[in-house]
Amino acid sequence: MAGRRGGGGSGRAKPSGEGGAPGEAGSPHLAEAAGQDSASGQDGASGEDKLIARLFGSLATHPGALGLTDDAAFLTPPPGHDLILTKDALVAGVHFFPEDPPVSIARKAMRVNLSDLAAKGARPLGVLLAFAIPPDMDDAALAAFARGIGEDARDYGAPLLGGDTVKTPGPFTVSITALGAVPSGTMVKRSGARPGQAIVVTGSIGDGALGLALRLDPSRPGFRGLDPAEKAMLADRYLHPRPRLALAEALRAHASAAMDISDGLIGDTAKLLAVSGVGGTIEAASVPLSAAARAAVAAETALLETALTGGDDYEILATVPHDRLDALSMVATAAGFGLTVIGATHAVGPAAAPDGAGLTVRAPDGRALALSRRSFSHF
Amino acid sequence: MAGRRGGGGSGRAKPSGEGGAPGEAGSPHLAEAAGQDSASGQDGASGEDKLIARLFGSLATHPGALGLTDDAAFLTPPPGHDLILTKDALVAGVHFFPEDPPVSIARKAMRVNLSDLAAKGARPLGVLLAFAIPPDMDDAALAAFARGIGEDARDYGAPLLGGDTVKTPGPFTVSITALGAVPSGTMVKRSGARPGQAIVVTGSIGDGALGLALRLDPSRPGFRGLDPAEKAMLADRYLHPRPRLALAEALRAHASAAMDISDGLIGDTAKLLAVSGVGGTIEAASVPLSAAARAAVAAETALLETALTGGDDYEILATVPHDRLDALSMVATAAGFGLTVIGATHAVGPAAAPDGAGLTVRAPDGRALALSRRSFSHF
Numbered sequence: 001m002a003g004r005r006g007g008g009g010s011g012r013a014k015p016s017g018e019g020g021a022p023g024e025a026g027s028p029h030l031a032e033a034a035g036q037d038s039a040s041g042q043d044g045a046s047g048e049d050k051l052i053a054r055l056f057g058s059l060a061t062h063p064g065a066l067g068l069t070d071d072a073a074f075l076t077p078p079p080g081h082d083l084i085l086t087k088d089a090l091v092a093g094v095h096f097f098p099e100d101p102p103v104s105i106a107r108k109a110m111r112v113n114l115s116d117l118a119a120k121g122a123r124p125l126g127v128l129l130a131f132a133i134p135p136d137m138d139d140a141a142l143a144a145f146a147r148g149i150g151e152d153a154r155d156y157g158a159p160l161l162g163g164d165t166v167k168t169p170g171p172f173t174v175s176i177t178a179l180g181a182v183p184s185g186t187m188v189k190r191s192g193a194r195p196g197q198a199i200v201v202t203g204s205i206g207d208g209a210l211g212l213a214l215r216l217d218p219s220r221p222g223f224r225g226l227d228p229a230e231k232a233m234l235a236d237r238y239l240h241p242r243p244r245l246a247l248a249e250a251l252r253a254h255a256s257a258a259m260d261i262s263d264g265l266i267g268d269t270a271k272l273l274a275v276s277g278v279g280g281t282i283e284a285a286s287v288p289l290s291a292a293a294r295a296a297v298a299a300e301t302a303l304l305e306t307a308l309t310g311g312d313d314y315e316i317l318a319t320v321p322h323d324r325l326d327a328l329s330m331v332a333t334a335a336g337f338g339l340t341v342i343g344a345t346h347a348v349g350p351a352a353a354p355d356g357a358g359l360t361v362r363a364p365d366g367r368a369l370a371l372s373r374r375s376f377s378h379f
Numbered sequence: 380m381a382g383r384r385g386g387g388g389s390g391r392a393k394p395s396g397e398g399g400a401p402g403e404a405g406s407p408h409l410a411e412a413a414g415q416d417s418a419s420g421q422d423g424a425s426g427e428d429k430l431i432a433r434l435f436g437s438l439a440t441h442p443g444a445l446g447l448t449d450d451a452a453f454l455t456p457p458p459g460h461d462l463i464l465t466k467d468a469l470v471a472g473v474h475f476f477p478e479d480p481p482v483s484i485a486r487k488a489m490r491v492n493l494s495d496l497a498a499k500g501a502r503p504l505g506v507l508l509a510f511a512i513p514p515d516m517d518d519a520a521l522a523a524f525a526r527g528i529g530e531d532a533r534d535y536g537a538p539l540l541g542g543d544t545v546k547t548p549g550p551f552t553v554s555i556t557a558l559g560a561v562p563s564g565t566m567v568k569r570s571g572a573r574p575g576q577a578i579v580v581t582g583s584i585g586d587g588a589l590g591l592a593l594r595l596d597p598s599r600p601g602f603r604g605l606d607p608a609e610k611a612m613l614a615d616r617y618l619h620p621r622p623r624l625a626l627a628e629a630l631r632a633h634a635s636a637a638m639d640i641s642d643g644l645i646g647d648t649a650k651l652l653a654v655s656g657v658g659g660t661i662e663a664a665s666v667p668l669s670a671a672a673r674a675a676v677a678a679e680t681a682l683l684e685t686a687l688t689g690g691d692d693y694e695i696l697a698t699v700p701h702d703r704l705d706a707l708s709m710v711a712t713a714a715g716f717g718l719t720v721i722g723a724t725h726a727v728g729p730a731a732a733p734d735g736a737g738l739t740v741r742a743p744d745g746r747a748l749a750l751s752r753r754s755f756s757h758f
Contacts, residue, residue: 070499072464170552
């Protein structure tokens with residue numbers, strides 16, 4: 001990047017940019033250069049330094065962010081509340097395409113974290129943002145990324161509190177820490193599911209995974225018959241998760257356990273059941289699919305497995321006592337995304353948990369569905 | 380990494396590992412696989428998955444970490460306190476050497492964040508950790524990294540609350556969010572310096588920067604005369620910052636402004652003065668140097684600039700009313716690192732701030748010191 005300074009007799013190595021020798025270990029904070037205009041002396045802050053300071057400093061409207069000019073932010077937690085803390089990192093080429101619009105990358109980074117808060121029943125308090133900038137990322141991309149962060153911070157009530165910018169010889173990497181709050185002791189955990197409860201999901205399942213599959217191979221049989229609007233919808237659901245924060249309060253009131261679906265409905269349900277110590281059955285025919293997903297699956301049955309195990313849903317998976325279903329469903333319907341019962345929990349027993357996972361997925365014909373994989377893992 | 384699963388007819392691309400197409404967007408949390416042993420079905424969690432779960436799950440001793448098996452952690456904030464939040468990211472080849480011992484990388488990542496908390500007067504509450512693992516990082520390195528995190532979490536009272544592990548085709552990258560607490564309204568900001576106060580630093584300045592310079596070129600004139608113990612001390616100070624948490628409470632009581640020195644004494648002092656709206660003078664002869672640093676500077680005067688501007692100090696820089704100096708100094712002395720007055724603040728005026736920076740650095744002969752650079756910036 002232009003403006004990077006090298007040695008100059010100070011004993012500091014010129015950073016190689018090749019992953020070799022570090023040029024420094026001190027890392028400037030997110031927009032520290034904002035306070036440097038009068039302090040930068042003869043070699044001044046670089047253009048990019050100032051750009052970052054301007055772009056992100058202007059987002060720091062929360063008083064505790066101190067204009068991003070301090071080492072840390074402060075936040076006065078709401079009395080009588082627990083903090084809910086989550087931190088997800090995203091890497092170009094692993095979690096998003098390097099050529100994705102920077103504003104979309106920003107949204108994904110914000111929303112996968114806000115989705116965790118929603119699933120725990122929390123309202124957002126703010127976010128901390130760190131990102132590592134590769135050599136080929138230009139000012140326009142940085143500005144678009146900042147715009148995406150700022151718009152989501154505003155729209156979801158999750159102000160930017162602080163963070164860090166660093167350079168990397170590797171891919172663009174983003175880490176966000178989201179902070180939320182729930183009344184003390186009311187976080188909705190994964191571990192609260194009990195036998196005899198409904199398994200529910202918000203919205204529709206599989207659109208994100210199908211959007212990814214479409215992008216990787218638009219010529220697949222399942223996608224040939226989709227109209228442009230359907231293809232655009234799937235592509236958009238892959239790029240732009242929709243954190244279901246509108247359901248957070250109702251989850252606290254009505255759900256026994258919840259999580260957001262990031263790694264596939266089947267695998268994530270298995271995780272929730274396992275940590276709760278219960279079994280469960282999902283009726284595949286009950287899993288809500290969008291019209292586009294239904295059309296894709298009808299044309300290529302293999303895509304049903306993609307939808308059920310593919311991840312990128314960022315819908316809420318929850319277990320709910322039957323007498324609370326109506327109340328929870330009403331809130332989901334009012335919020336526009338709806339709620340669908342896809343199965344039920346049961347006590348774990350040798351007969352009820354044939355594969356040790358505690359989860360059976362039943363195909364429309366009543367037989368256990370054979371899946372080649374349950375969910376995607378990084379390793 | 381062994382065990383990474385590819386497509387298998389599910390419409391999921393095999394991750395290229397080359398920064399090309401993402402294979403998934405859902406990111407497992409720090410040790411999510413801990414709950415997956417019974418839920419992983421026929422393709423199971425990989426060995427590395429389980430290793431991470433075991434390594435980091437065992438560190439999650441805080442009840443709010445929920446054994447790292449949930450989407451988020453919870454934390455009950457101490458009543459009557461503000462949260463102090465900081466987030467620093469480190470990239471191999473930029474902030475540390477790729478060949479540094481993983482336990483040292485872990486310590487640096489923890490301590491640069493804890494150092495920010497110390498400078499703000501905060502006591503640690505906990506940390507969130509995200510890291511991106513490159514293809515060539517083996518299990519032994521991961522285990523050593525986890526050990527370093529765990530030891531510092533224990534030693535500094537900053538328990539691991541949660542986080543995320545992801546893969547990267549790029550360099551090893553670590554992001555830590557540290558949370559601390561101060562009694563409400565008592566965070567020590569950068570902006571509180573007033574004219575007529577002492578400028579002080581803890582410990583000694585420049586050891587970290589000289590440790591880096593030594594590592595990059597041990598044959599420099601300044602290093603030839605050092606004995607092995609002196610060289611080892613400088614190298615250690617570069618690798619292992621020492622967060623001055625023992626001074627946090629006293630800073631709240633006595634300092635008007637403070638920050639930790641990460642980007643060089645001169646540049647960081649200029650930043651603090653600028654955001655406080657005051658000027659200042661540093662007497663170079665008063666800046667505390669270790670015996671090793673004094674010997675290096677005596678043998679090669681250019682290394683004085685390295686010490687004053689090089690960064691990696693992670694000492695505390697503060698401004699203190701003169702009548703509070705003794706009280707603050709006593710705590711620093713009792714803690715073993717001591718406190719040194721290196722200059723004073725003054726009102727900003729045309730005569731007092733000749734270079735617009737508001738900071739004058741005076742050489743031992745009384746003249747303003749000419750520095751080729753004030754501090755290192757990433758850009």
